[in-house]
Amino acid sequence: MEIGFYPGCSLNGTSLEYAQSTLALAKTFGITPVEITGWSCCGATAAHNLNHELAVALPARVLALAEKQGLTELLVPCAACYNRLSVTQHALNTNEALRKNISQTLQMPLSGKLRILNVMQVIEKYIADKIPAKVVKPFTRKVACYYGCLLVRPHDVLQFDRLEDPQSMDRLMAQAGATPLDWGYKTECCGAGFSVSRTDVVAKLSGKIVKDALDRGAEAIIVACPMCQSNLDMRRPHIDRYLKMKTTIPVMYITQAIGLAVGLSRKELGLEKLFVKMIDD
Amino acid sequence: MSSEQKGFTAEIRSATGVNVNRCYQCGKCSAGCALSEDMDYPPSVVMRLLQTNSAESYHKILRSQAIWLCASCQNCVTRCPMQIDLPQLMDYLRVQALEKKAVNTKSKKIVAFHRAFLDSVRYTGRLYEVGLVADYKLRTLDLLQDLSVAPRMLLKGKLPLLPEMVKGKLKIRS
Ligand code: SF4
Ligand code: SF4
Numbered sequence A: 001m002e003i004g005f006y007p008g009c010s011l012n013g014t015s016l017e018y019a020q021s022t023l024a025l026a027k028t029f030g031i032t033p034v035e036i037t038g039w040s041c042c043g044a045t046a047a048h049n050l051n052h053e054l055a056v057a058l059p060a061r062v063l064a065l066a067e068k069q070g071l072t073e074l075l076v077p078c079a080a081c082y083n084r085l086s087v088t089q090h091a092l093n094t095n096e097a098l099r100k101n102i103s104q105t106l107q108m109p110l111s112g113k114l115r116i117l118n119v120m121q122v123i124e125k126y127i128a129d130k131i132p133a134k135v136v137k138p139f140t141r142k143v144a145c146y147y148g149c150l151l152v153r154p155h156d157v158l159q160f161d162r163l164e165d166p167q168s169m170d171r172l173m174a175q176a177g178a179t180p181l182d183w184g185y186k187t188e189c190c191g192a193g194f195s196v197s198r199t200d201v202v203a204k205l206s207g208k209i210v211k212d213a214l215d216r217g218a219e220a221i222i223v224a225c226p227m228c229q230s231n232l233d234m235r236r237p238h239i240d241r242y243l244k245m246k247t248t249i250p251v252m253y254i255t256q257a258i259g260l261a262v263g264l265s266r267k268e269l270g271l272e273k274l275f276v277k278m279i280d281d
Numbered sequence B: 001m002s003s004e005q006k007g008f009t010a011e012i013r014s015a016t017g018v019n020v021n022r023c024y025q026c027g028k029c030s031a032g033c034a035l036s037e038d039m040d041y042p043p044s045v046v047m048r049l050l051q052t053n054s055a056e057s058y059h060k061i062l063r064s065q066a067i068w069l070c071a072s073c074q075n076c077v078t079r080c081p082m083q084i085d086l087p088q089l090m091d092y093l094r095v096q097a098l099e100k101k102a103v104n105t106k107s108k109k110i111v112a113f114h115r116a117f118l119d120s121v122r123y124t125g126r127l128y129e130v131g132l133v134a135d136y137k138l139r140t141l142d143l144l145q146d147l148s149v150a151p152r153m154l155l156k157g158k159l160p161l162l163p164e165m166v167k168g169k170l171k172i173r174s
Helices: A008-012 A016-028 A044-050 A052-068 A079-094 A096-106 A119-134 A168-175 A199-215 A226-233 A236-243 A254-261 B008-016 B028-032 B043-051 B055-062 B075-079 B086-099 B105-124 B129-140 B150-155
Strands: A002-005 A032-035 A073-075 A115-117 A142-145 A220-223 A251-253
Touching (some): A016 A119, A016 A254, A052 A079, A079 A096, A079 A115, A079 A226, A119 A254, A142 A168, A168 A254, A199 A220, A199 A236, A226 A236, B028 B043, B075 B086
Parallel strands (some): A142 A220, A220 A251
16 A cells, blocks of 8 residues: 655654654555655744745645645654644635645645645554554553644644543554553643754753653653654753753654564664663563 | 724734734633743733733833744643634744844844754755754854764764755745
């Protein structure tokens, strides 16, 4: 089975292992992701902070290209891209003048029918019921599933999972053998795009997330967003300084965790790219 | 509520659809905002100041750090009983602050980072993270800040050294 695939900039750069593990997992379950030819950046947050027109035009270009290629479903692993693309499609679908205008600028039609799916949605739709049969090495850890902001808000547009206490990642991790925990920071902000410009803010917000996960007894934090992953993982020295303690809890992508359970190797899943090491049991 | 409003609250309303008068100061936005303790004016105070419709308050808000610290996490609007779209309002206020050259001096780094990001996308069509950080550092002259993680990122193959180019990137430049 084929499915459209939008890696986005992060998965091509700092979050290669998310792309790697997503592709490896897809392959294991007989799914072939087809990359959008000539895709460009979705604009992430910078575009809508500084330039409103680009904020719509950049993601709209991606949607138009996908449609042109005949894709009907698009897997978007990066939560920021998933959010931007979904919000843009919603805006175009509910504002005919805007849609015409943008479609003219891009000189491409925009039907607005593309189904934009995040990693959990694709796993739930095509893979979930096949996971238990494929598990060879259950991921037997207590996990804190961290959703962040971008997968669940704005809820009326994304319509994904529950707004305040989402469950999809928890369910999937349970199928891979893990014990998902109840905790308080599932959808709190990690400091998002302030990683470089206000590292102190990220240290504090991400620090609170790491601390709560630890306090509840988590042995791994599971994520589905490159920004969350890099803030919680790569900024760990700053986080530890804020918490005044040395923390060793790994932060891994859901695709890596499920991948391990179904017997993919650490190398195939890019586990060596984590800053805070995932030590085998 | 009078419908014939003048001044910046009317401008805000026509540009963003947000009617600041609808806020009844329950404070849920500030309670849920992860950034609010770092802000000079927490979200509900931003709302209150805007409600005064005075030039002085508006100027305070445009010059505030709060509008640049808002991470657009959407928590406030999700929980607001009046569904006031604060993140969109913040977005609008940032553009206004830039246009009126009233950017909060402590927030220049955040602005510089966003600018460097957009220029990277304009140039290559994709975000090129080494170039982005280099460009950001030139803008802020904060050259040493990330030196501790960069070599490890290169080793781990997380920072490709050459940018990828997208065909048809001129269309993005427009
Ligand atoms: S949550 Fe809404 S109504 Fe309550 S203070 Fe904030 S903006 Fe006003
Ligand atoms: S969108 Fe901005 S103001 Fe609202 S809760 Fe998030 S950071 Fe705070």
